[in-house]
Amino acid sequence: MGKSRVLIIGATGNLGHQLAKASLQSSHPTFALVRDSAFSHPHKRHILQTLSDAGATLLEGSIEDESSLVEAMKQVDVVICAVSSKQVLDQKPVIKAIKRAGCIKKFIPSEFGLDPEKTQTSDLDHGFYSRKAEIRHLIEAEGIPYTYISCNFFMNYLLPSLVQLGAKTPPMDKVTIFGNGNVKGVFVKQSDIAAFTISAVDDPRTLNKVVYLRPPGNVYSMNELVELWESKIGKKLDKVYVTEEELLKKIKETPFPDNMDMVFIYSAFVKGDQTYFDIEASGGVDGTQLYPHQKYTTISEYLDTLLEEK
Numbered sequence: 001m002g003k004s005r006v007l008i009i010g011a012t013g014n015l016g017h018q019l020a021k022a023s024l025q026s027s028h029p030t031f032a033l034v035r036d037s038a039f040s041h042p043h044k045r046h047i048l049q050t051l052s053d054a055g056a057t058l059l060e061g062s063i064e065d066e067s068s069l070v071e072a073m074k075q076v077d078v079v080i081c082a083v084s085s086k087q088v089l090d091q092k093p094v095i096k097a098i099k100r101a102g103c104i105k106k107f108i109p110s111e112f113g114l115d116p117e118k119t120q121t122s123d124l125d126h127g128f129y130s131r132k133a134e135i136r137h138l139i140e141a142e143g144i145p146y147t148y149i150s151c152n153f154f155m156n157y158l159l160p161s162l163v164q165l166g167a168k169t170p171p172m173d174k175v176t177i178f179g180n181g182n183v184k185g186v187f188v189k190q191s192d193i194a195a196f197t198i199s200a201v202d203d204p205r206t207l208n209k210v211v212y213l214r215p216p217g218n219v220y221s222m223n224e225l226v227e228l229w230e231s232k233i234g235k236k237l238d239k240v241y242v243t244e245e246e247l248l249k250k251i252k253e254t255p256f257p258d259n260m261d262m263v264f265i266y267s268a269f270v271k272g273d274q275t276y277f278d279i280e281a282s283g284g285v286d287g288t289q290l291y292p293h294q295k296y297t298t299i300s301e302y303l304d305t306l307l308e309e310k
């Protein structure tokens with residue numbers, strides 16, 4: 001059996017670009033559904049040219065245009081959607097088009113974060129996770145074969161500052177730790193998330209499952225992160241602990257969406273939403289166990305790159 005033909009929706013985006021690259025690198029015939037407007041944007045045009053040079057087929061269309069979706073889907077076996085978190089519900093026409101096309105053997109919707117059925121922030125996150133869960137329910141109600149990728153945090157989100165609010169670089173003197181600092185979170189580099197995702201495309205073990213990414217070397221508590229960073233810079237930092245109550249108060253006092261970084265920190269490093277549950281064989285699989293040979297960047301290696309920038 002040949003490799004599945006893969007359609008990426010969102011190939012000009014941060015993650016979608018990596019997904020398209022990984023798909024091409026794995027020799028999947030790769031298609032990208034691209035809006036006409038992307039070609040007038042120099043950076044996006046460059047991405048599209050590079051993908052096209054590497055063998056991708058660019059199809060003009062939009063998730064707002066169902067006929068372009070159906071036309072694209074008739075040419076492929078698998079659809080991966082990587083539209084932004086603001087557009088999660090805009091995937092409804094994609095689901096409709098998959099039903100109409102009738103040939104799609106797997107849909108990977110735009111999730112790529114925490115498992116929306118496991119998070120404990122529904123009173124705080126302005127529907128961020130309930131929208132992703134709604135899309136899951138729709139996919140399942142329509143009987144569409146799926147894989148959900150629960151990759152936890154992207155490495156370029158929060159980690160460049162060592163989880164310091166409003167900072168772009170890691171702390172050198174004083175560090176803020178949320179909660180007791182012992183709750184573990186997970187960071188995975190986007191290109192690695194893309195590689196794991198593409199490995200799942202033709203893997204029957206991932207059919208109708210959630211693929212969780214918790215690679216060894218990428219699961220750290222805030223106390224462990226700080227200790228690791230201290231060992232790299234050869235210096236102890238002053239630690240300020242923000243209690244759960246203080247963080248919740250600040251989240252409630254800060255208007256949406258400015259409070260969302262705090263909500264995500266609360267979810268991961270106070271509630272433990274990325275790691276509090278075991279991966280159950282009935283609905284989930286562990287991506288690093290499925291693909292033990294897949295190389296990935298560890299948190300320590302990533303922090304070394306920050307050190308080089310100092």
Ligand SMILES: NC(=O)c1ccc[n+]([C@@H]2O[C@H](COP(=O)([O-])OP(=O)(O)OC[C@H]3O[C@@H](n4cnc5c(N)ncnc54)[C@H](OP(=O)(O)O)[C@@H]3O)[C@@H](O)[C@H]2O)c1
Pocket residue numbers: 009010011012013014015016033034035037038044061062063064082083084085087110111112113114151152153154155157
């Ligand atoms: N876990 C984490 O830490 C984390 C962090 C960030 C994002 N994420 C998740 O990753 C996923 C992707 O997010 P991202 O930040 O990579 O997205 P992004 O960079 O904003 O890219 C969005 C993509 O969607 C495309 N798009 C927008 N409207 C479209 C339409 N009408 N038709 C077709 N394509 C359209 C855009 O194309 P144009 O070039 O035409 O605009 C672009 O390629 C989301 O599910 C998000 O929640 C997770």
